Amino acid sequence: VMAESVDHQKRFQAAVDVIQNLPKSGAYRPPYEVMLRFYCLYKQAVCGPCTVSRPGFWDPVGRYKWDAWSRLGEMSSEIAMAAYVDEMKKVAQEVIDTMPINEKTA
Numbered sequence: 609v610m611a612e613s614v615d616h617q618k619r620f621q622a623a624v625d626v627i628q629n630l631p632k633s634g635a636y637r638p639p640y641e642v643m644l645r646f647y648c649l650y651k652q653a654v655c656g657p658c659t660v661s662r663p664g665f666w667d668p669v670g671r672y673k674w675d676a677w678s679r680l681g682e683m684s685s686e687i688a689m690a691a692y693v694d695e696m697k698k699v700a701q702e703v704i705d706t707m708p709i710n711e712k713t714a
């Protein structure tokens with residue numbers, strides 16, 4: 609059980625590093641829902657359940673982020689880490705599936 613938890617953390621940290629090192633803009637443009645999904649799982653994994661107060665009307669983006677994080681409730685850090693890694697696999701597969709295959713000959 610201990611070793612499993614260490615693996616979770618290593619895989620999560622690797623996924624976090626990849627996302628932090630992606631160029632700001634590139635061939636793939638993640639939709640807001642995808643960014644929010646990564647964001648809330650990251651916060652839950654690193655900070656635990658959301659206990660800060662909800663941002664006000666002047667910060668709509670902050671409210672979307674807060675709402676997504678809050679919705680995760682009491683989800684454990686381990687589950688959040690695993691879900692973050694799964695999300696990344698899902699998105700990576702989507703990118704592979706939709707990649708234009710004739711780009712090199714264009």
Ligand code: ST9
Nearest residue numbers: 624627628630631632633634635636638643646647650700
């Ligand atoms: C491209 C290449 O086109 C080809 C495609 C490859 C596809 C590979 C598939 C992998 C999945 C990709 C998914 C991308 C979506 C990512 C959305 C993440 C939000 N995870 O320190 P701050 C929080 S690439 C989640 O100010 P930084 C942090 O807690 C083209 N959240 O900013 C803070 O919130 P709060 C597309 C994280 O360090 C807030 O983010 N490129 C993470 O300047 C801001 O943090 C992209 O999509 C994390 N790992 O930027 C670029 N780390 O204030 C994706 C921090 O509330 N990367 N946070 O505490 C980025 O946008 C940035 O590196 C960043 C951090 C936002 C994650």
